[in-house]
Amino acid sequence: MATYIIGDLQGCFDPLQQLLEKINYQPKQDELWFVGDIVNRGPQSLECLRFVKSLGERGQMVLGNHDFHLLAASSGLEKYRSKSDTLEDIFNAPDHDELIDWLRQQPLMVRHPTQPIAMVHAGIPPQWTVDQAAIHANEVQQIMRSDDWREFITQHLFGSKTKVWHDALTGWERLRYIVNAFARMRYCNAQGELDFDLKGAPDKHTHAEHQAWFLHTNRRNKDHEIFFGHWSTLGAMDAYQVHATDTGCLWGGQLTAFCLETRVRHTLNCEQMSKPKKSKVAKKSL
Ligand SMILES: [Mn+2]
Structure with a gap:
């Protein structure tokens, strides 16, 4: 039995199938964990979504910003649609409602049952232990599993307003910070104040207050290995007790499957499915 942690798919279904063939994936024995952003920008978002859902107990995923974007866009509100989206197949699918209903119930963090290992889409802010992070992830999961989920997604989630964490933060603001963090x-400061303007690789910001989240020396979640995606310009990185798995399949880089048992990074070279954007994303896009 093997457990593979797979980097951001973003609708790249054929590369996923090729990678699974390459690693001799055994569907009845192996587990696949996805770091999120399983949809959007690539050509086969519907296939990716159906595949991850079909894994049942042999699959795990965490929600990424593009997955939240799909959940918002599925409401039909025009402001949540973006020109660079490739989500039409999902909107038109006969199983659309079922897929969305399943997706919204996925967690923000997955922990290994026996080892100090956690998986998130973007990161865990430095001021939280993994136990605290689990509590906060669960707060969002509760709302996403309730009847209020669409109100949260379409009216309160988007925007960069809530950048600072306080334990006393309440209501939608609290939930918005939690989603923004995960x-x-x-980049953030040592107290977890988020900075959404910085996007490049961290070596350019060595002395700034806002560091890559995993570089803060007092980070309280260093006792776990944290797997994450979301940051394709980092590339493959295994350092600082974290493992970056978004190796830019969508952009003509690689798709990564990190085997937890053997510690081997398996990769597939990918054809470019989407051109890097020069222009801005939609206003309401995460
Ligand atoms: Mn992302």
């Missing part, structure tokens, strides 16, 4: 963060 699904969107790259």
